[in-house]
Amino acid sequence: MKLKDEISGKLVEIGTSSYPMKIYVCGPTVYDKPHLGHLRTYIAYDAMVKYLRHRGTPVFYLQNITDIDDKIINRALETGQGPLVLSREYTQNYIDAMKYAGVDSVNYYAMATNHIKDIIKQIKRLEMKGFTYNLPDGIYFRVWMLKNYGRLKRQSPEEQKTGTRAKVADLKEDQRDFVLWKFKKEGEPSWKSPWGEGRPGWHIEDTAISLSFFGRKIDLHGAGRDLLFPHNEAELSIMTALKNSENVCTLWSYTGMLRINGEKMSKSLNNFIPFDELKEKYSREEVRFTFLSSLYSSDLDFSWSMLEESRKNVSYIRRSYEKLKKQSGKGVSIDVGTYRELLYRNMDDDFNTRVAISILIELASEIMKANNVEENSALEAKKLFDDANTFLGIMPEQRETGIPDQSIESLVKLRDLLRKKKLYAESDSIRDSLNNAGIVMEDGENGTIWRRE
RNA sequence: GGAUAGGUGGCAGAGAGGUGAUGCGUGGGACUGCAGAUCCCAUUUAUUAGGGUUCAAAUCCCUACCUAUCCUCCA
Structure with a gap:
């Protein structure tokens, strides 16, 4: 599989080693409800990791959660809660959102406050190497010692100077320097360290976590x-x-921003739609379909009509899948192998879930058009849907109704009989009561089909 | 202002030199006790503008305009 790397700007082959791939994805700062922008990013990486695993690459997927930060402290002051109580609450919200979105590929969520020791250890090592200096409010990282600072952003040092926000921290040796350890202020949570009580800066939280888990190398950030x-x-x-190396991380990957009315959806702009609002209206599969219907790397302008569109497509694919289950014997033969090949080819090409999904829709359409799908084709097509679903997660799970299939079948037959006798009131009442039990009946050319909703 | 990514039908969005995917919407038809779904046909002279390279450009190059993100808060 090839994936775009930010530093080189090129597609890089990944998943070639039989050793577990080490993947680290920046998690949220938990000071507010998770929103659709978060879902977008984490669904993308969830699908990516699942796809790699599906194709036989073992992956260790690590994500941090920033549970101590200025934002959390500020919010806690507003609400009157303890900062760590507040962050714990929003962490739970975040975990709930991930569960809702079917994001279950993460091997470990590392909380920053559980890694204070690793953070201190890392700052010590930076100190020994001369990369730190003290100011009255904290320990800072000395950027000028790295001549390639700005590599990721692809800006030269001259360019970096233009437009820098010239405010505060005038004491810093260089405007670009950033804080590693903040000294304690009254009323703030703090931890002991060789430099006095305080708390970690944001950036070092991630490196302390990623490197303490992964050691020398990170395959994908x-x-x-x-x-x-x-x-x-x-x-x-x-x-x-x-590490005295510019290549500790092999590949830096980025998801595009979710926009709303042309602007980035974000907590600071306060234009976000929280996940619980979405949860009320749309299913996991519909949401995943929506986000995976665009490229992970492009910005996406959010609208509710996108979800409506997804709802129809999810239902269409699902109907064709249900139809497959009931096929037997001779019929139309479908070249499923070609669909599978196209699907994999597009997934391998920088994770093009958009085209992958369109291929599934085309397959679904071919199934729908056929009067009857030949037995082998039906089995293969079903297998392809199942396989694709292991990483896309767009096929709704069957809900158990407690009513055995056989009973449903006989009720369907009874209803048909009543319909033939034009006893519509009676036949409709069978349909209604099964409908209430989550079973949908639909009359078509080849008789009545039913499915669990 | 600088950096980066873009500008494709009514809308959402792929494609990256050789008849412009896919979905939604809209209009018409088929099927139908009703409901739902599905199928067929049409919307199809859609690649921001202007130059250039080429036998051939949405795709490569130049210029202009427009949009988004970042420029020390953010998934």
Whole structure:
């Protein structure tokens, strides 16, 4: 599989080693409800990791959660809660959102506050190498020692100077320097360290977590594009300083921003749609379909009509899948192998889920057009849908109704009999009551079909 | 202002030199006790504008305009 790398700007082959691939994705800062922008990014990486595993590449997928930060403290002051109580609550919200979205590929969620020791250890090592200096409010990272700072952002040092926000921190040796450890302020959560009580800066949280798990090498670092600078640039700097290597991480990957009315959906712009609002209206599969229907790397302008569109497509694919289950004997033969090949080819090409999905729709359409699908083709097509679903997650699961298939079948037959006798009131009442039990009956050319909703 | 990514039908969105995917919407038809779904046909002279390279450009190059993201808060 090839994936675009931000630094080289090129497609890089991944998943070639039989060793587990080490994937790290920047998690959220938990000071507010998770929103659709988060879902977009994490669904993308979830599908990517699942696809790699489906194709036989073992993956260790690690994600951090920033549960101590300025934003959390500020929010806690507003609400009157303890900062760590607040972050714990929103962490749970985040985990719930991931569960809702079917994001279950992450091997471990690392909370920053559980890794204070690793953070301190890492700052010590930077200190020993001369990469830090003290100011009254904290320990800072010395950026000028790395001549390639700005590599990720692809800006030269001259370009970096233009437009820098010239405010505060005038004491810093260089405007680009960033804080590693913040000294304690009254009323803030703090931890002991060799430099006095305090708390970690944002950037070092990620490197401390990723490197303490992964050691020397990270195969893939993912994040939303808004984290590229300064956050990931700082991470890259820390890694480079620690390992004396610019290639600690092989590939930097970014998801595009979710927009709403042409603007980025974000907590700071306060234009976000929280996941619980979505949850009420749309299913996991519809949401995944929506986000995987665009390229992970492009921006996507959100609208509710996108979800309506997805709802129809999810239902269409699902209907064709249900139809497959009931095929037997002779009929139309479908070249499923070609569909599978096209699907994999597009997934392998920078994770083109958009085209992958359109291929599934075409397959579904071919199934729908056929009067009867030949037995072998039906089995293969079903297998392809199942396989694709292991990473896309767009096929609704069958809900158990508690009513055995046989009973449903006989009720369907009874209803047919009543319909033939034009006893519509009676036949409709069978349909209604099964409908209430979550079973949908639809009359078609080849008799009545039913499915669990 | 700088960096980066873009501008494709009514809408959403792929494709990256050789008849412009896919979905939604809209209009018409078929099927039909009703409901739902499905099928067929049409919407199809859709690649921001202007130059250039080429036998051939949505795709490569130049210029202009427009949009988004980032430029030390953000998935």
